[in-house]
Structure formats: structure tokens, C-alpha cells
Amino acid sequence: MTTEPIHADTAGLLARARQDYQDLAGRGLSLDLTRGKPAPEQLDLSEDLLSLPGGRHTAADGTDVRNYGGLQGLPELREIFAGLLQVPAAQLLAAGNSSLELMHDCLVHALLSVMPGAKARWADEERIVFLCPVPGYDRHFALCERFGIEMVAVPMTADGPDMDTVERLAAEDPAVKGIWCVPKYSNPDGTCYSDATVARLAAMPTAAPDFRIFWDNAYAAHHLTDERVEIADLLGAAAEAGHPDRVFVFGSTSKMTAAGAGVAFFGSSPANVKWLLANNAKRSIGPDKVNQLRHVMFLRDAEGVRAHMERHRALLQPKFEAVARILQQELGGTGLAKWTSPKGGYFVTLEVPDGCAKEVVRRAAEAGIVLTPAGATHPYGKDPRDAVIRIAPSYPGLKELEQAIEGLAVCVRLVGYERQAA
Amino acid sequence: MTTEPIHADTAGLLARARQDYQDLAGRGLSLDLTRGKPAPEQLDLSEDLLSLPGGRHTAADGTDVRNYGGLQGLPELREIFAGLLQVPAAQLLAAGNSSLELMHDCLVHALLSVMPGAKARWADEERIVFLCPVPGYDRHFALCERFGIEMVAVPMTADGPDMDTVERLAAEDPAVKGIWCVPKYSNPDGTCYSDATVARLAAMPTAAPDFRIFWDNAYAAHHLTDERVEIADLLGAAAEAGHPDRVFVFGSTSKMTAAGAGVAFFGSSPANVKWLLANNAKRSIGPDKVNQLRHVMFLRDAEGVRAHMERHRALLQPKFEAVARILQQELGGTGLAKWTSPKGGYFVTLEVPDGCAKEVVRRAAEAGIVLTPAGATHPYGKDPRDAVIRIAPSYPGLKELEQAIEGLAVCVRLVGYERQAA
DSSP: OOOOOOOSOHHHHHHHHHHHHHHHHHTOOOEEEOSOOOOHHHHHTTGGGGGOSTTOOBOTTSOBTTSSOOTTOOHHHHHHHHHHHTSOGGGEEEOSSOHHHHHHHHHHHHHHSOOTTOSSOGGGSSOOEEEEEESOOHHHHHHHHHTTOEEEEEEEETTEEOHHHHHHHHHHOTTEEEEEEOOSSOTTTOOOOOHHHHHHHHHOOOSSTTOEEEEEOTTTTOBSSTTOOOOOOHHHHHHHTTOGGGEEEEEESTTTSOTTSOOEEEEOOHHHHHHHHHHHHHHOSOOOHHHHHHHHHHHOSHHHHHHHHHHHHHHHHHHHHHHHHHHHHHHTTTSSOEEOOOSBSSOEEEEOSTTOHHHHHHHHHHTTEEEOOTTTTSGGGOOTTOOEEEEOOSSSOHHHHHHHHHHHHHHHHHHHHHHHHO | OOOOOOOSOHHHHHHHHHHHHHHHHHTOOOEEOOSOOOOHHHHHTTGGGGGOSTTOOBOTTSOBTTSSOOTTOOHHHHHHHHHHHTSOGGGEEEOSSOHHHHHHHHHHHHHHSOOTTOSSOGGGSSOOEEEEEESOOHHHHHHHHHTTOEEEEEEEETTEEOHHHHHHHHHHOTTEEEEEEOOSSOTTTOOOOOHHHHHHHHHOOOSSTTOEEEEEOTTTTOBSSTTOOOOOOHHHHHHHTTOGGGEEEEEESTTTSOTTSOOEEEEOOHHHHHHHHHHHHHHOSOOOHHHHHHHHHHHOSHHHHHHHHHHHHHHHHHHHHHHHHHHHHHHTTTSSOEEOOOSBSSOEEEEOSTTOHHHHHHHHHHTTEEOOOTTTTSGGGOOTTOOEEEEOOSSSOHHHHHHHHHHHHHHHHHHHHHHHHO
């Protein structure tokens, strides 16, 4: 985060911000920075996928991918993603088009059937609590709300969630059954979990014997710099620490190939994989293996994935650089904002003065710039400081993005100086 | 069903059956009649699907099908199937690759959130009971078992489930929350529900205000004769009878295009569709719209579906005719068996003398012919008469199928005459 001291001459600054906002509102913009969607140019990178598998319809082992069956997904696709997701291919499951579905279904199955290590179905427990590092991903929080799972916010640090707090809460309350983690290029603040954080998550004592870490490795290969951050292997570390069933790993190709037509993955211990497969077997006769073969033919191998993600980076990096450049230009030195410079992922987190985020988002919307609702990064949609705004730079074209960030900066100045003047 | 009088000269018949079985066992067969899977030749009918959508990636309304969103599915695909499934396109949902998933998820959402018309989540009810017309589909029954839903068997008649029994059970017990129906070319006995049955299902009083008919119209277009049976419109009839929310319609292209890579549909009242969409919105950012566009381009319109299903019929009809011919040839006049001659769907039901079905299946397996386990057509896998065997003729080649049915007939004679001689 870049921090700046508070500026003094508020009246003049406010007058200029008001003038700028009036100009902005008069431009009739219609821009959308709400969701982390790939841009059409990114989807074009996978154009070949749309004509595959062509004449072929057999998997490496001779399976006819067009027919029923193959509940765990194609082995050759699981091989490609095993290293990236840090899960042995035999413990990896290739499923449908959405990792969110897999997270949802893991919660459903935990609620309605007894998980390995559990004493009861979660539906029969009095309380279920999940720890929610904040800022975090609104769809994780929405799943908890939908199933009546209580959420307890845990602050993020530069190394991941504040582990003193996580360890204390997990150790003292058997109702604490899980934690949401986006361990690499976290949504929305871009944090990468340190090795120490991973080691502590793997080894910490938990009061609940069926505690689960929902390890949403959504941005495992989604680098924005040369650095290609690596995180430690939580699944392996948990097994070594004597907690083999603690970790559910999720991932997908949604932001690699087609956002709506990719393949999602689940990885865990043999016992958990067996549990999920047994539950899935009641639900489905198998995933879309044609789409899985399509992905095998298109991506080829782990190196193919890396090369493909470099092409995404070439499209995304200029957008993130534009965001940083404009925020610095328009808000640097104002003392009104801090923002992240992520090394990967899909988001920039903008922090405005306490009590200002909702108002900034409201003013931006009135000027035709739609942002993710303020508060969405927190459980129950409530950011206690009302300070965090999530920016999703991926979808708009570069020119539109620049307009939107310039406009957003105007709104931050307007609201920020109004508060200072009040 | 074809019935035959009991034959007298058992000793000689048994001796010949034993000899035939010995010959059969010596042939080292390895044949599988277990599941209703399309044959490779049927899947080849949709070969073009594997290169689609090719260069195109926009839906009729301009939506980029590659990206997130579009939770209800492509309108143009829903238009194609609206007539066939007897659901207005606006009340139809096009989803993933499996209608079984949709049935599973409807149960999950009913258990974990309050349905339209319900007073409580089903998970909070003391007992949930489903009526199960028998013989029926084992995967329906497996869903009930998985969720602890009690099953009560209701006998099938030539017009569908015995409606006197259905009406009585539904009217007297508020725990009775649903019924499984495969209304056209029923799995496994090929029954088509009469207009009177549909009218009674639509209008009957139910003690549960949240009673649901799970209307699994899996074989809506799967004709095996010129007759193309039509069934009455249950969803419309229920709405007219003042029970608009009573009906969940399911269907899919699994046995039209690719069994593992088709599109599944859900249709219901506006209130139920809204309820399911709201729950699905927490689970997914949208279905695989690329696969939906692929299906639109391949099937084109309702007439395209009909023409495509004629091509399936051309492959399937000879197999069903072979089953009927061989059963008549080998078992006609023996008094040992009755069998169905379905006008559509995927199965033939073979009825053997009481107490013989398990033994026939066991003997067949020993001779290398694998059948669906006896009892699978009944709740909890228990056919009280132990008389029903489901035959799935679709997958094997014609020659293999003939061998399998000939072998099965030998097993029926062996077991049947052994019982008579005992």
C-alpha cells in the first residue's frame, strides 16, 4: 500500500473536486468495474477451444468421452493441473465449469452427510462458524449466509490472515469449522500467503475435529509480473502435521480458457476425495468429459498452461499499470487513498478514508461508473470502517478503464474533501 | 406384457435348460446390459457437435457465451425445448450436463431453504416421504436414500401410478412431500401416463402444502415406433387446478446428443423458477453457455430435434425388436416370463416367476452377462416379489445383444424350471 499525508488547503481542493465531478457527470459515461471477468481479447486467446475436440472423442485410456461415466474426470487433465494446484493427480477431481459449485457442494455435503473426522452432519450442529479473512471474496461470504454459517472476520496482514487470531479462534471454539482462503494473489488485495502462514494453518490445533480450510487457489497461475510467486504446499504440509483431511483445494480454468466453459478442480486427502466422489455419484453420472478432452488438447501440458497465462499477462499487465499510474497521478499526495499493487490476480484494493467507501461508490454510479458495492469485501456486506473499494480492471478496454479510474479518483477527491470540510 | 400358461413336463425342460446353461457358461461371454447408455453409433450421430461452435461465440442477443453469466441459460436453446418439455421458455432453465444434478439440487435446496408454499425447510421437518411408482428408476431412489427421505412404493398400472393409492397417501399424510414420475416411456416399464392420470396428479388434494411432483421427462422425444406418444401437460394442468407450484419438470439432451456432454433442463412455475435461480445464483456464475450455443447450432429447432431422434430410432428399434423376437422365441409358451414391448425409451422390463429375479441375474453374471441388479427397480433395492429384471438394450451391438438375450433366456428357463422342480 502507498500512504500519503493529509493535505491542508481543503476548501480549494473541494471546489476543484466539485468542478471535476460536475464535468465527469456531464460526460454520460457507462463503465463497469464490478466483476473480475476476462476481457473479450483474453477469451480470444482460447479461440481454438471452440472447434475442439474436432474428430477425436477418446481419452488416453480409450474412454469414449461422449458417453456417461468417469466421475473423477479425465486423468490426463488432472495430470496437467496436479503440479499447479499442488495436489497429486490421483487426489484431484476434474469436474464441471465452476469451482464455486464445488465449494457450494462441499458445504452441502458437509451439512447433509458426515465428513471424514466429523462426529455429526453439520446440519445437526447447533452452530457452524467460518473464519473470513478480510477483505475477502463476496461469493464465499454469500455461501455462508445462504447456509446459515456464522462468519467471523479476521484481518489480513501482508503474510495472509492474522494467524494469532486464526489460531486462537480455531483452538478455542469447536463451532469454528472452517476458514476461507485465497492463498495466492488474494481476492481482492493480492496478498500471497507466506510459508510461515501456510505452516501454521497446516499445524494449528483446532477444537473441531472436522475443521476444513477452503483453499480457493483461483489465481495459481495468474501472474502480473516476472516474479511468478510460489506458495507453500498446504495439503502436503497438513498431511505431514497429522491433519491430512484438513484441506480442500479448489481451482479452475475459468480465467484461463473460457470463464463460463472451463473446468473446475477439487483436490484433497484420499479420504476426502472418496467422500466427495461418493456424494457426487448420487448427483451425477459424470462430468462433461468432452470439455475436459478439449482442454487437454488445447493446453497440452503444464508448460502449455504457463505459456497461455503469459499471453493473458500481456493483456492484463498494461491495465493494472494504468490503474496504478492514474491513481498515483490523481490521488498521490492527497492523503485520501491507499491502493495495492498486486503481482497477480484480478483486483486492486483501494482504501479511502473511513466512512467514505459507500459514498464514493454511490457518487461514481451517479456518474456512470459502476463499482462492486462497498462492503462486499466483508462478511454480511458490512465493512466496519466503510473504507475498502474493490477495483476489477480486467474487463473494460484500456481506454475505458483509464476513464473509469480517472472518474473514480474524482469521486474519491470529492467525497474525501467533503468529509474534511464537514 | 405377454403372458403364457404354465407348462407341465418340467423334468425334461429342466434337463435341457441345464445343458443349455452349461453351453452358455462355456462360451466365455462378457456382455453388459446394465445401464441405459447410448451406443457409439448413436453418439456418432452428433459428431458435428465436437467441432462447434467453431468461430462463433455470441448468442442471439449478443451475449458472449464464453464469459460468465446467464444463469437461466440461452433463450434460443430454451425456445427449442419449450414445446417438447411442455414448459414456456420463460419458465425453463437450461443448465449443465445432467438432469439428475438438477433433481439432486432441487432436493438440496428444498432441504436447506424454504420452498414456495412450504412452512419450513425440509431439513427441519420430522419426516419427509416420497411416493415411488414401481418399477422405477434406481437413481431417483438413491437420491431419497442419500437424504434420508422415506420411500413408499406405489404400483404402476398401464396408465401410470395407481392413482387411488397416490391420492389417498398424498391426502392423508402431510409428511408425503413428493412423487417421482417418468411420465413417458417410463424407466423401466415403458408406461405412458394417461390423460386421466395427469389430470388427477394435477388436481389431487395434498396434505402437504409444499408437495412436489418430480416429473422426469427423460424420454420425451425418444420414440421407438411411428406412434410418437404424447402425454398431457402436467405443469399447465396443475396451474389451472390451482396448484401452480406443484410440478418440477426435468429433461435433458443426454440421450439425444452426447450422454456426458449434453444440456439439462428444469421447468416449473414462475415462483419455483425464481426460487431455484436464487439458490443457483449462490452456487454458480452461470452454466456452460458455449455448450448451449453448440446445441443450438447443431439441433437448430424443435423439428431438428425430431429429425435427430428419428436417426436414433433407426439404430435403436432393431435392438428392441431383437429383444422381443428372442424373448418370444425362447420363452414364449414357457409360462416363465412376461415382458414389455415399449413404444419408446430405453428399457424392456422382464418379469420372471416370484422369487426368481435375483437368481436369474446371478446365473447370468456367472455366464458373463451382467444385468442391472434385481431389486434396483424398487426403493431400497428391494423388490418384494423378486420378479422384475430391467433390460437395457441400447449399448451393445446387435449381435452382442442377441447373444445376451439368448443367454438371459437360458438363465430364466434354468431358474424357472429349477423352482418348478423343487
